[in-house]
Amino acid sequence: MRVLTIVRQVPDSEESLKITDGRVDHSGRKLVLDTMDEYGVEEALRLRESGVQAEIIALAVGPPQVEEALRTALAMGADRAVLVETEIALDVISLSSVVAQIAASEQAELILCGGQQADWDSHALGAAIAERLDWPQATWTSALTLKDHRITGVHDADDASESFEMPLPAVVTTQQGLNEPRYPTLPNIMRSRKKEIRREQLETFGVTAKLRVVGVEIQVKERLKKIVDGKDVAEAAEMLVNWLREEARVIA
Amino acid sequence: MILMVVENSGGKISKSAYELASAARQLGREGDVVALVLGSAVGSVAAQAALIADQVLVADTSSLGQYDAELWAAAVAQIAREGGAHTILIAASRSGREYSPRVAVKLDAPLLEDVFTLEAVGGALQAERYSFLNRVTERIETDAPVAVVTVKPGAFAAARPASTPAEQFDVDLELPARRLAITGRTTQKSERISLTEAEIVVSGGRGVGSPQGFTELIEGLADQLGAAVAATRAVVDAGWRPYSEQVGQTGKTVQPKAYIAVGISGAVQHLSGMNKSAVIVSINKDADAPIFKITDYGVVGDVKQVVPAIIRELRK
Numbered sequence: 001m002r003v004l005t006i007v008r009q010v011p012d013s014e015e016s017l018k019i020t021d022g023r024v025d026h027s028g029r030k031l032v033l034d035t036m037d038e039y040g041v042e043e044a045l046r047l048r049e050s051g052v053q054a055e056i057i058a059l060a061v062g063p064p065q066v067e068e069a070l071r072t073a074l075a076m077g078a079d080r081a082v083l084v085e086t087e088i089a090l091d092v093i094s095l096s097s098v099v100a101q102i103a104a105s106e107q108a109e110l111i112l113c114g115g116q117q118a119d120w121d122s123h124a125l126g127a128a129i130a131e132r133l134d135w136p137q138a139t140w141t142s143a144l145t146l147k148d149h150r151i152t153g154v155h156d157a158d159d160a161s162e163s164f165e166m167p168l169p170a171v172v173t174t175q176q177g178l179n180e181p182r183y184p185t186l187p188n189i190m191r192s193r194k195k196e197i198r199r200e201q202l203e204t205f206g207v208t209a210k211l212r213v214v215g216v217e218i219q220v221k222e223r224l225k226k227i228v229d230g231k232d233v234a235e236a237a238e239m240l241v242n243w244l245r246e247e248a249r250v251i252a
Numbered sequence: 253m254i255l256m257v258v259e260n261s262g263g264k265i266s267k268s269a270y271e272l273a274s275a276a277r278q279l280g281r282e283g284d285v286v287a288l289v290l291g292s293a294v295g296s297v298a299a300q301a302a303l304i305a306d307q308v309l310v311a312d313t314s315s316l317g318q319y320d321a322e323l324w325a326a327a328v329a330q331i332a333r334e335g336g337a338h339t340i341l342i343a344a345s346r347s348g349r350e351y352s353p354r355v356a357v358k359l360d361a362p363l364l365e366d367v368f369t370l371e372a373v374g375g376a377l378q379a380e381r382y383s384f385l386n387r388v389t390e391r392i393e394t395d396a397p398v399a400v401v402t403v404k405p406g407a408f409a410a411a412r413p414a415s416t417p418a419e420q421f422d423v424d425l426e427l428p429a430r431r432l433a434i435t436g437r438t439t440q441k442s443e444r445i446s447l448t449e450a451e452i453v454v455s456g457g458r459g460v461g462s463p464q465g466f467t468e469l470i471e472g473l474a475d476q477l478g479a480a481v482a483a484t485r486a487v488v489d490a491g492w493r494p495y496s497e498q499v500g501q502t503g504k505t506v507q508p509k510a511y512i513a514v515g516i517s518g519a520v521q522h523l524s525g526m527n528k529s530a531v532i533v534s535i536n537k538d539a540d541a542p543i544f545k546i547t548d549y550g551v552v553g554d555v556k557q558v559v560p561a562i563i564r565e566l567r568k
């Protein structure tokens with residue numbers, strides 16, 4: 001079977017952000033494979049290591065430099081990759097159409113997708129892909145097994161953790177706790193350089209963006225930064241409680 | 253019409269329904285506000301919804317006894333189509349976030365996710381939301397004829413119920429078969445106030461030292477303040493606390509009046525879940541910890557000494 005893992009490239013969360021011309025500017029910033037997607041790549045590898053015959057395809061939609069994120073996925077162990085090139089920042093619903101078309105042409109039976117994207121703060125991609133393909137979905141999955149063409153696992157619901165079962169084909173969205181993604185080893189990095197990345201152009205997929213971003217602003221709330229040294233513990237505690245009672249008025 | 257989906261569980265209407273009603277009234281688009289109630293034995297939910305909407309549509313059937321993304325999406329899309337809804341409002345809860353994309357795809361509509369403002373501007377719909385791990389505010393716009401919107405919990409004030417109820421109508425739905433079977437359920441019940449509704453949150457990181465340290469320091473301080481308890485990913489990963497208490501990118505997002513971070517260094521992934529708190533209080537032994545950069549009131553010191561001293565001070 002073929003497993004499609006969605007790969008997105010996002011700013012390193014430790015780096016500061018800047019805005020140029022009404023967009024978050026990535027120039028000169030370190031971009032990385034979204035951690036949430038790493039869980040997906042790792043899980044695909046683990047399913048294969050558990051005995052499932054699988055070809056693992058990493059898919060990314062974005063500008064040419066997204067190749068770096070795909071190379072990371074290939075170095076972790078994915079077999080090949082597809083890169084749909086575009087400079088347009090597509091909204092999630094439009095993007096899901098591109099992913100669904102690739103999944104259909106690749107005859108994928110399982111799609112793994114990050115539970116939240118660290119650039120859009122969106123949770124929608126997995127479910128939107130599932131709807132496009134008319135597949136079931138399990139979101140925020142924290143455990144997964146695949147046997148006899150059925151998936152069983154554990155995922156988070158509104159106020160509970162649920163165990164579930166569903167048939168393939170299906171979409172699974174990942175989250176922290178699902179696994180511990182491996183670091184690519186040097187031999188695997190070398191090997192991954194020879195792996196195929198097929199390039200496509202967005203224009204051939206017939207999608208147009210449904211949303212426009214008309215303004216972006218970096219939110220910085222100025223904080224008071226009143227910090228007291230806790231060498232004299234009782235005095236520091238008294239000062240803090242006093243601030244919270246008298247100045248911030250957040251406690252009675 | 254503006255269609256709002258009334259979230260409910262265990263026969264009770266959720267707080268988010270009142271917030272959606274507010275968002276619908278402030279929108280500035282024409283049309284009735286129609287509440288859709290989905291579930292089994294939801295008569296009292298529908299009765300409460302009738303006090304905040306212009307009309308209530310009820311699908312009360314045993315097949316909707318348990319939430320399912322595909323069923324909910326089919327139901328909402330069907331009602332939206334039949335009623336010619338131009339705006340569909342859904343709470344940005346875990347379930348709302350999970351079935352709303354399906355509704356958007358079914359209706360060929362854009363999805364405005366997790367918005368905290370929403371307004372009609374000319375023929376377009378504009379909304380604000382956070383992106384880049386809660387660090388950027390984006391204003392998004394669409395002029396599509398139909399839009400699906402998920403509304404951030406707590407962003408809109410709760411609508412005040414009217415004195416006369418709106419009319420209720422039963423609806424017939426064409427529902428697909430369930431494909432995702434739920435085979436077990438673990439509810440994490442807590443006697444404490446819920447994390448997302450609490451005015452004060454006391455949160456612990458690895459700096460509290462151990463599960464016992466967490467209980468003594470974090471629960472101890474929370475008890476004293478009537479606060480909710482939260483934890484970092486590291487603490488949850490270590491198995492000290494349940495996932496339901498996790499705040500951050502992969503956990504809950506909270507915005508209390510005061511967030512008290514104890515023994516938390518302040519990784520960006522954690523900050524993204526709490527950086528909108530009104531007042532941030534930090535206690536950490538490392539004066540260079542990133543958490544102090546977004547701190548209003550802080551103590552540099554050993555949490556095992558400082559927190560008990562604070563509890564003593566509060567008891568005075």
